[in-house]
Amino acid sequence: MSPIYLDHAATTPVRPEVLEAMLPYYKETFGNPSSLHSFGRESRIAISRSRDSIARQLVCSPAELLFTGGGTESDNTALFGAAEQYGTNRKHIITSQVEHQAVLHACEQLERKGYEVTYIPVDESGQIRLEELIAAIRPDTFLISIMYGNNEVGTLQPIREIGMTARERGIVFHVDAVQALGLMPLDLSDLPVDLMSFTAHKIYGPKGVGALYVSKRTTIAPLLVGGSQERKRRAGTENVAGIAGFAKAVEIAVREQESNFQHVSRLRAQMIEILRSELGNDGFIVNGHATERLPHILNVSFPGADTETMLMSLDLEGIAAASGSACTSGSLELSHVLRAMRLPEEVKRSAIRFSFGFSQNIEQIRAAAIKVATISRRIRNSL
Structure with a gap:
C-alpha cells in the first residue's frame, strides 16, 4: 500500500499553484x-497586492491584516x-482549557507577569x-481568547455568541482560527471578533508565514520591535515569497471552501463507516462534538490499544496519523484537551487523530481504515 497521509491538521503539502506564485520572489x-x-x-x-487579496477573501480592510511568522506568533502577538x-x-483574561499551547503558554x-x-x-x-464564560467575566476582564475549532478533536465553539457578549462589555475578543480557515465561512465584517489568528501551512500554503486580523476598533502593542514594517506593528523584513504564497493559498481555499468541506466530510464519514463495519460499535469511540465540529x-x-503502540504500528504500515499527545523531554504526555474533556482513562490513552485533505480519495481512506482496524484488533488480541 502506498503511504497515506492523514495528518492534515498538523500541516499540508504546498499546492503547485501556491509554489508557482512564490517562485518569482x-x-x-x-x-x-x-x-x-x-x-x-x-x-x-x-x-500590498497579497494583503489586498487576503482582505477581499476575509471581508476586511487590508489595513486590518498584520503578517506574521505563523499561527503561534499571531496568537502571541494578540495576547x-x-x-x-x-x-x-485591568488584569483579567478569560480563555478555555482546550486552547492551543500558543495561547495557553x-x-x-x-500570569507570571501579574495577570489573572x-x-x-x-x-x-x-x-x-x-x-460559564459569562459568569467568569469580571469588571477587570479586558481579553477573551477562544479558538474557533479545536485542532485535536475538531469541536467548534460558539464564537458569535462569545463575540457579542464581549462586545457588549467592551472586552477584546481574540479567536485562533488556524484550523477553520478554508473550511468554515469567515466574514470579518460580520463576525464580532477583534483579533483573529491564521497560518498558511494549514491551507496548502508555505510554513513560516501567517496573519493576525486586528480590527479597526482595536489597538495592540507590537511583539517585535526594531523596524517600521507592518505599520510599526511587526518589525522585521517581510517574507515576501511566503506572503505571496499565503495569498494564493487563501484565494484557492475560499474559492473551493464548499467543495472541500463536502469532500473531507465524506472522507471522515467513510472512515467511521469502515471502522464500524470492521470493529463494531464497541470497538472504537469518536471523540468530540457530534455535529458542531470541523x-x-x-x-x-x-x-485496549494504547496510542503510542497504535501510532508506531500505523507508521510502519505507511499511515501517517497523530495523537493528542506531545513529546516532552522524551516522555509521552497525555493530551490536555482530552484531559479537559474528562474522558475515561482508557479513552484518553488510546486516542488517535486522523485529519483529511482535498487530494485524497475514498479508496485511500477505505484502505487506511481497514488497516487501522486490523492493527487495533492485533494489539488488543496480543494483550
Whole structure:
C-alpha cells in the first residue's frame, strides 16, 4: 500500500499553484520591501497586492491584516499585544482549557507577569458552556481568547455568541482560527471578533508565514520591535515569497471552501463507516462534538490499544496519523484537551487523530481504515 497521509491538521503539502506564485520572489523579484529602489518597490507592491487579496477573501480592510511568522506568533502577538495595550488597569483574561499551547503558554507567561487568567472548562464534547464564560467575566476582564475549532478533536465553539457578549462589555475578543480557515465561512465584517489568528501551512500554503486580523476598533502593542514594517506593528523584513504564497493559498481555499468541506466530510464519514463495519460499535469511540465540529478532523479512541503502540504500528504500515499527545523531554504526555474533556482513562490513552485533505480519495481512506482496524484488533488480541 502506498503511504497515506492523514495528518492534515498538523500541516499540508504546498499546492503547485501556491509554489508557482512564490517562485518569482525567490528569483527575479528578490528586493527588500523596505528599500527605496525599484527592486524594493516591486517586493513592496507584491506584499500590498497579497494583503489586498487576503482582505477581499476575509471581508476586511487590508489595513486590518498584520503578517506574521505563523499561527503561534499571531496568537502571541494578540495576547501580549492586548495585555500591554489594555492591561494597565485591568488584569483579567478569560480563555478555555482546550486552547492551543500558543495561547495557553502565553497565558501562563502573563500570569507570571501579574495577570489573572480564568481557564473555562469544557464538557465531554470539548465545548465550553457560554453561561460559564459569562459568569467568569469580571469588571477587570479586558481579553477573551477562544479558538474557533479545536485542532485535536475538531469541536467548534460558539464564537458569535462569545463575540457579542464581549462586545457588549467592551472586552477584546481574540479567536485562533488556524484550523477553520478554508473550511468554515469567515466574514470579518460580520463576525464580532477583534483579533483573529491564521497560518498558511494549514491551507496548502508555505510554513513560516501567517496573519493576525486586528480590527479597526482595536489597538495592540507590537511583539517585535526594531523596524517600521507592518505599520510599526511587526518589525522585521517581510517574507515576501511566503506572503505571496499565503495569498494564493487563501484565494484557492475560499474559492473551493464548499467543495472541500463536502469532500473531507465524506472522507471522515467513510472512515467511521469502515471502522464500524470492521470493529463494531464497541470497538472504537469518536471523540468530540457530534455535529458542531470541523469537517476534516476525526479523533478516535481504540480502548485496549494504547496510542503510542497504535501510532508506531500505523507508521510502519505507511499511515501517517497523530495523537493528542506531545513529546516532552522524551516522555509521552497525555493530551490536555482530552484531559479537559474528562474522558475515561482508557479513552484518553488510546486516542488517535486522523485529519483529511482535498487530494485524497475514498479508496485511500477505505484502505487506511481497514488497516487501522486490523492493527487495533492485533494489539488488543496480543494483550
